[in-house]
Amino acid sequence: MAKQFSVKYDPNFSKRVEDKLEKMAEEKIENLLLNMASDATRWSPIYSGAYVQSFSFQSNTSSRGRGRQSRKEGGGSEADRQKGFNNLVGDVSKILNSTSIVDLRTVTLRNDAPHAQLVERGAQNMKGPGPNNSWPVFAKLRDKYR
Amino acid sequence: MASIYDDIRAAFEVKLNSVSGLPEVAWENITYSPTTGTSFVKPRLVPTVREPAVRGLNPQIYYQGIFRVDCFVPEGLGPAAADDLADKIIDAFEATTDVTNGSTIVSIRYAEREQGMPDGAFFMIPVNIGWYIYN
Numbered sequence: 218m219a220k221q222f223s224v225k226y227d228p229n230f231s232k233r234v235e236d237k238l239e240k241m242a243e244e245k246i247e248n249l250l251l252n253m254a255s256d257a258t259r260w261s262p263i264y265s266g267a268y269v270q271s272f273s274f275q276s277n278t279s280s281r282g283r284g285r286q287s288r289k290e291g292g293g294s295e296a297d298r299q300k301g302f303n304n305l306v307g308d309v310s311k312i313l314n315s316t317s318i319v320d321l322r323t324v325t326l327r328n329d330a331p332h333a334q335l336v337e338r339g340a341q342n343m344k345g346p347g348p349n350n351s352w353p354v355f356a357k358l359r360d361k362y363r
Numbered sequence: 364m365a366s367i368y369d370d371i372r373a374a375f376e377v378k379l380n381s382v383s384g385l386p387e388v389a390w391e392n393i394t395y396s397p398t399t400g401t402s403f404v405k406p407r408l409v410p411t412v413r414e415p416a417v418r419g420l421n422p423q424i425y426y427q428g429i430f431r432v433d434c435f436v437p438e439g440l441g442p443a444a445a446d447d448l449a450d451k452i453i454d455a456f457e458a459t460t461d462v463t464n465g466s467t468i469v470s471i472r473y474a475e476r477e478q479g480m481p482d483g484a485f486f487m488i489p490v491n492i493g494w495y496i497y498n
Contacts, residue, residue, distance in 0.1 A: 356429055
């Protein structure tokens, strides 16, 4: 008696594999971006709270970032750190919800506070939490995630 | 037991101190008043990662971070002096080499500089030296 074995072609198979891979990639990228968001806000100094709230994630399909002016009298708190983190979490979900992972080319973390450069590098006459100090937040992020 | 960070810092500071032609050094957390017209460097140890290298009990720990050296030269005299200073630091801490302090061997991942910028009476170029060590 003849024996046979046939495989039924599933026209949706490649699509299902593609969807699965896209989902896995999306989860990986989401985790990476959330870890970066956590580190960036955790490593930021808090003086007025403006710097830590000025982080944003930008994708190749999104527009401008957010920047806050520092108040001279300080007054920032740990709540500002949480707000900064929440801003970034919002950016991540906006990017991943609005852009297909296949079309996502770059995601950039930026800080548009007017004093972002001073925070990163310090300055001899810098006002704020400690003269001459700098908080090399972006150098640390590049070191950890390069 | 001394912290591994003390040994890492010592390894870098000893190496930095041995660089020939190095100007004054503004060591971390030591009061230093820059003299206008006199170059100086300002090193800092910036740890970024401390995590188990493997799973299981009593794992070896992986440490990673930056040894940052800000190179200050007098303002208004062009970038050449700062470039030379940054190059000297990069050459001394070239990627894939090690710095040692006793039995502590810290490996260099990369040595790179950033863009220079005016800073008060100085022009400053930051040099970042990436490092790692298993302990």
